[in-house]
Amino acid sequence: MHRFLLWFSFVCSPYWLSAQTPRPALEEDTIRLNEVVVTGFASNRRLLETAASVNLLTRRDLQQRFGTPTLVPALNTLPGVRIDERSPGSYRLSIRGSLIRSPFGVRNVKVYYNELPLTDAAGNTPLNALDVRSIGRVEVIKGPAGSLYGAGTGGTILFSGLAVPAGQSSAEVSALTGSYGLFGNSVTVQTGKDNSAISLSYNHVNADGYRQHSQMARDNLNLVGSFTVSPRRTVSVVGFYSDLNYQTPGGLNAAQYRANPRQSRPATPTIPGSAEQRAGIYQKIGYLGFSHEYRWSERVQNTTVVYGSLTDFANPFITNYEKRPDQGLGGRTVTQVRLLEQALPTTLTFGAEWQRNFTISRNYGNRRGQPDTLQNEDELRAWQSILFLQTETALPAAFRLTLGLSRNDVRYGFTRFSVRPIIPQERTFAPVWLPRVALLRTLGPNVSVFASVSTGYSAPSGQEVRPSEATFNTTLEAERGINYEAGLRGQILSSRLQFDVALYQFELRQTIVRRSTVAGAEFFVNAGRTDQKGLEAMLSYDLIAPQGAGQPAGFWRLARVWHSLTLADYRFRESQRGGADVSGNRIPGVPSTVAVAGLDVESRLGFYGHLTYQFLNQFPLNDANTVQSDPARILTATAGFRRNLGQRWTVDAYVSGDNMLDQQYSLGYDLNAVGNRFFNASARRNYVTGLRVGVKW
Template identity: 70%
Template sequence: MLHRYLSVILFSCLSAPALFAQAPVPTSLDDTLQINEVVVRGYATNRRLLETPASIGLLTRRDLNQRFGTPTLVPALNTLPGVRADERSPGSYRLAIRGSAIRSPFGVRNVKTYWNELPLTDAGGNTPLNALDVRALGRIEVIKGPSGSLYGAGTGGTVLFSGLAVPAGKTNVELSALGGSYGLYGNGVAVQSGKNNSSIAVNYNHLQSDGYRDHSAVVRDNLSLIGSFSVSPKRTVSVLGLYSDLHYQTPGGLNEAQFRANPRASRPATATLPSSAAQQAGIYQKVGYLGISHEYRWTDRIQNTTVLYGSTTDFANPFITNYEKRTDQGLGGRTITQFRLPGGPLPTTFTVGAELLRNFTVDRNFGNRGGTPDTIQTDEELIARQTTIFAQAETELPARFRLTAGLSRNDVRYDFTRFPVRSAGALPATTLTRNFSPVWLPRVALLRTFGSNLSAFVSISTGYSAPSSQEVRPSAGGFNTTLNAELGTNYEAGLRGSAINSKLRFDVSVYQFYLRQTIVRRSDAAGAEFFVNAGRTDQRGLEAQLSYDFISPSASTSSFSLLRIWHSMTLTNYRFRDYQQGTTDLSNNRVPGVAPTTLVTGLDAETRAGIYAHVTFQFLDQFPLTDANTVTSDPTRLLQATVGFRRPLGQHLTLDVYASGDNLLNQTYSLGYDLNAVGNRFYNAAPERNGIAGARLSVRW
């Protein structure tokens, strides 16, 4: 049935140009990768990428919602050098920026995320990335490396999200549907309305799948509301509302023999533990988020943005050995003020601000009887507080130099209370407090431009990452009072620019990151996790991104509106230093989970008749799965392709139909390994060759 559906879509793509040859073709999805023009928000500079002294990866709407048919963030993020996203089972995301996921068995830690200055990462250092739907996103910026001088704690990097752009004076309604292999089905509706002084966008998206592996089904519903209102010429108020209802089954990791014999199997029972399916292992997660942003421009030179948010999470996790129920309430705010002094011999922009986050968590563990909570085992509360104050100066120097200097103070505190769960002989409630010593994080960067198409920069930045709430209080319960914060220093140099009339674009950076008190994950015999500090790591890397336009987008005589080949490369050498595990010295071993070589190559083509095609090939070299480097992954070779047709139907309707293939080489591979896994259960098999087909119908007036 799926093959027939794909054939219909492909036939439509090929035949539609003749049917609508006289209709004007809408502009393609926004693509601002002209490196001498694109403006980025990183480090509050709002400057061209060419003039920004930092390694920043950019994903546009084309990258997020057209290049791949799979409606997840994972494939688009994996096109960026230095970035690796995993989906161990459908809905279970893990994100690494320059290897930052070595301490994340699941979820997103050690990375700060924002939506137009609104913090999405909570006070406990956790980010519900799976609560976002890629179909509601219009742009992502990824700042690679520690950015604590402006964004607070975190040694991995920072991710800045933006919604879809709303055209002024227009109203647009888009209906979408998709279907694919393994019971994949999704639909959505998006409404956008723009006026002269306001804009509003509402998105609802549904996605469900039976999953490739046994016991790996997922059901997800996402609702988002984004509004912006110009109250006066100087004042703008914006609102962001998110709600996500997600359930996915967790099939669990397999050992190598099980993975080779049947990669679709879920984790089987052992002599002492039941299977994942028998215990109905999975995640039930409801996330609500409401944020308000107020921007005020006193003058052309002074402006302030202040945001406030509240969030709530209802979380349940039946696991093989227990059943966790958790509720989180988060509150926070951020204020940032800019002073621009454009006159004088050294034009300077000053940025000052502060961020305050607080989370209150109630966490209870029960026995798990076939997916039903049994006798209570632990009853605990955790309060997390995170405070950051920061300042930054950006000065234009003679001879085309620009100096950026920033400094922040970061403070993290946890209050943990354990309550008695049995009346007989129970100890009274006890409260433990863990204050991590406040740290000052400086950053200095120097950039020089060479003409209008070339720039180079060097930077020194410091990173700080206190243990997240899920690390000081792991899933099995308890409170770790001995875990220390990570501290690091990053040295970096970069070169970016364009040539051959901007057809050739390049962005290259090299870095050396010295990380102390590196946090790594451990598991006990039952599979329950805990975390320890593993001494130092030295992390060296080279990241490069190249692209070439065979056809200039402005060429009026060509039948193509876009014909581009691009390539990204990541080379790493991450090694432990001074790392003792028991009596074994693991110094100089490679850090697990980080591929020494990652290559991604793509071809993007769009015609003025409305046909578009994207082909992407990824290669990951093998990498160690344990700290001891005794087990390594298989090399990964992943081929993906999408072909589609977008065309107006009259003046108000636009139809977009597409078909996409994933893992076209039919490789058996793991999209996300469990590192240092007990019982050598490292493997989480990704789907074999599969396909997706979908359609979008837009109405604009």
């Protein structure tokens, strides 16, 4: 089957078939490509007029296509995006990059939630604190976006909360249950009356997990409110509280993985096992932000946001026990001015972003899940600031030119209090300027082509300058690179066939990679130069022509086939590994081919179905390229029935199956793992069933 997919793969998918206009039902209506609005480059232009690689996920993609309440399957349908879940709750995300820098979490990607920075000053993003049931839209900008969002060579993700329909109030309750002890429920209340839009939701999910010692539980409370104070002024508030804990079973070597993939990492003669040490993550996060939008005139407007965050983090690991309270503070201001409306229409966007984090890290010995003797007590301070400027100009002959520039400044301060004498240290990275140039031309109303050159910069994160090895790394350099890209997107055949293709080459210097000690503690080094070449393509075709005015409604409301393809050739250049030259080797963790295909159908009677097939080609698991992953073929299916009951009530019942081919595979490898413990087994065939009931008034 995957050979047919590779032959068929040359372009785009359904995920940009969305708009920001709120919809009363769970699903989004089919929106033509030339109606899709992109917010990521501050000008709110149509996707056809955006000179960048951008993908969108709607509420249908996030909450209807897959039954499991997680971001993982939806994001993995996008070309160039990979998110791993080595065990329930343990996310690892990359955009156009390798995971050799990410033992866990999110590195080298900037993330925003309702325009507020979610990625902190130390470069860390608590992605697993979000619940997919509180998210209405995801916009993914691939490649360096430093002209507006600062440091980061991978890309930028913009999350938006649930849209609130104007002029009505609503409430929805839901519950789900599934294999391996999965259970979840949620309550959402929204009101869009009296010049305000408020959404409040509570979400719970817990699971026993497929492997031993892989239980997970998360409670999430989410608030988004927007208030129109006057015709020119809008004030918004965003807040969430997340209480997450999950057990970490640890990686297995090949023999252990083949013999019993469900086991947790066993003990060795010198090191205890994961279950014995009760290894896990305990994370509580509180986040509160405010946004103020003021429209000075039809041509000038400003949006300013401020936020604060508190994190209580604990990680009993096999060899130690880390406790880490963290305080974050920051803000961002963006001003937009429309100039020269007649001759050369130009939009000028400029602004700044500032962030600070204060973290205290204490490492203890781990005595069967309890902190023992204090080993280190450290204080880490992080500062990050961005100044940015961008212009978009409509040129003659249907050309559009984008010019961007930003200044990025990153600094760290470190003090170890557990060692005498106490000597404060600093790591300051010289401020850098990041330019971006992009040119787009529209070829009629439905097709456009673009080319861009952009620079990327990514300073080490706080967890890289002060890793679990518990040293302060003053020699680690920031990654620098330049990205060349060209793309083609559009729609033909009466808008039924939609496509999006991008070809890029990213030359990265001072690539940051992860290394491990014999005990499994991590540290990071610069691995020299890497070359990253790729092709990303998406395609969708509507089997049912859109219903026009005066046409009778047919049985099918939606019938669409879609496909996405990622081809990647990522290799080391001039790189050493333990004295060995690995130049020319493939970078571990990057499949050369990822193909995803799907079928979406919805009838006017309320029945719907989604079928998704994903193929990942094998890829190396270490720098030497001596160990390869197994190819993965993952089939997911969802069927449901959604119906309006009268004017106010809606009911939605569904059943979903994951890994329907019952394949043994790993959705998250430990790369360059000590002891060759590369493998983290994913669940075999499993099912989820759920029910949603909503009412509006």
